Amino acid sequence: MTTMLIVENFGKTFTLHQQGGVRLTALKNVSLEAHSGECLALTGPSGAGKSTLLRCLYGNYLPGEGRIAVNSRNKMLDLSRAGPREILEMRRETMSHVSQFLRVIPRVAALDSVAEPLLEIGTDPEKAKKAAKSLLTRLRIPERLWSLAPATFSGGERQRVNVARGFIRPWPVMLLDEPTASLDAANRQTVRELILEVKNGGSAVIAIFHDEEMRRLAADREHRLEPPQGAAMEPPQGPSSMEPPQGSPSMGPPRGREGES
């Protein structure tokens, strides 16, 4: 078991200049490790900063105090010292982030969207398409939708496209933010199998699960986060009750915010 990720005394505070410079502490003194081949579930009440932590791990939020180090290509990359190019490389080579919400790229077909992470690392386009098709099939996306842009899909369909995109490659570190939130039992089961497969393939999975059963079945370990002291000001919720608390409530889109580019 290789250590893939180390979080030490990590804390994250947001300063909201639009609201008189109020400071919100979202995370404080978080320490954890994740290893290859295991699934670590983040637990804790709403407002404990679970999603915020995943975003910090992915480099979507700037690192705060303490340290986050990611094992990227056998080197520990300190996120607070990494430049944008190193973070992009880490995302390409090492880490994926599956949020609940798919950021739709206009006009890009579901199939191409799913295949894209493979094309980025130079996989043969035919092979990439084949892999994408098989994953979409497993997640029960009807074939007639494959060539359409997911903009018009239902919430559940979009999420499954998103999951497919997140699992098209077995990244060494995979961050899952409520990947099954709006899925039916059959698809939840498929996601559980996918997690098991990448785990067996040696990935370290760090996940937030909204339902107990999924967590019990998929996770090997749990790490509980508590709302930090002094975070009495609960950030307002996004438009969806399913969305985890956001660290920077007054800004940023209400939908998923993974680092598409």
Next chain:
Amino acid sequence: MTLPVLSAVEVDKWYGRRAACRKISFDLHPGEILGLVGESGSGKTTLLNVLAGRLTPSGGRALYRDENGEERDMHQLSEAERRRLLRTELGLVHQHPRDGLRLRASAGANIGERLMAGGWRHYGQIRAEAAQWLERVEIPADRLDDRPTEYSGGMRQRLQIARNLVTRPRLLFMDEPTGGLDVSVQAKLLDLIRHLANHLRLAVVLVTHDLAVARLLSQRLMVMKDGESVECGLTDQVLDDPQHPYTQLLVSSMLQV
């Protein structure tokens, strides 16, 4: 690790006592798109023009690494060499197609001009290459002999892109390429730019005031205000976890759909 294709080193531009750009520095690598965002008058277009060698900076340097790996100071080049680079290894897509196209010449001639300037002397080959690029920007090849004045706004902008890309440039400057287009037309163009930049490993400096455009196209973002870079970083990080009060204001002012 690749070497940067463009480096801005403390670029300054003053108009009298007013600073249009102040000490702007960044590196841009092959395949990267850097978004320059900010409101009108923030200095982003001035910066673009300085970087492209169209304006002389008051201080600092814009260094372009040419295809032989040699670093060239855009403002130390002879005019002949600068213009040669601008029509071969570099490209500039203007906000208004009329500034970047020859409206009196056909689409084919517009695309072929850079080839002819580079010494292509076979009409059939020039025409075939132009037709191929027209199709790559999703304009039917049977529009090759039409003038840009017979094109829609979105098609003109795509024609302008084809005209620039025909010489396989390594670095492209784009000034509000989607400004003034209908939303549906915009989406098509954005997708095209994204696709082409990916496939050609183009480095792009993209000026836009539209944060959604920047999020879709650029990996990195520089937020400008009053000629200064107030924040620079990964695009999703700058937009989702903005640090500077001005960036927070910009992001919170964005319309949501």
Next chain:
Amino acid sequence: MTTEETGYNFAYLDEDSKRMIRRAILKAVALPGYQVPFAGREMPMPYGWGTGGIQVTASVIGPDDVLKVIDQGSDDTTNAVSIRSFFAKTAGVATTSRTAEASIIQTRHRIPERPLKSGQIMVYQVPIPEPLRWLEPSEAETRTLHALKEYGLMYVKLYEDISRHGTIASSYDYPVEVFGRHIMSPSPIPRFDNPKLDRSPALHLFGAGREKRIYAIPPYTPARSLDFEDYPFAPQSWSQVCALCGAADSYLDEVVMDDGGQRMFVCSDSDYCASRLEKGGRTQ
């Protein structure tokens, strides 16, 4: 023969103006095909009537010169007659319609068919000296394009011709590259005459009165008509011969004979046609 008028300097222009124009001509000869700006003078005729050519002629002509003036290949059209009489009056020089006898030939549209000799000077009246003007309205930009030898734009025009008409349709004012350097407008001769410019023994001087530019092709200088590899330059050709003299190597004008639409093709160079007839060419 018109008698010489008094009250004018020789050849109308004052000596200082001539000296200034000669300096421009020398520069133009030294930089073949390059458009030299000069301080064009007002002439006693409107622009478009050949004021540029007349100033050049006035600056190079001497009392011993023999002047020929042609317009549309003919020595007898209004413009040709009035320019010839202008110099006969103001310089008292001999005039001729015979190409072989002339030392200076001022022309508007043609180069004579009879091959030019060393020592002869062709003077052209040019309406628009800038070959790039068609696509680039800015004079500053076209001068930069010439300075940097950026001639992609010139080919854009030829490209447009082919895509519009299936062939390079410019039948007049067909651009040439002079001495491998400058691109120049041989304005407004037909492209039939372009080959006569190439390595010609004569000196060719071009004067644009309105735009105040002078340029030149010195004797024996290469002047290459631009083209594409797959659309090579070709002068015009006719399936007919001249209906009067039977010449097959001459530029033909189509002449409408009557209201019934009867037409015939005759030499545009009236001197050439007449001299062939004198030598016993056929008549109708």
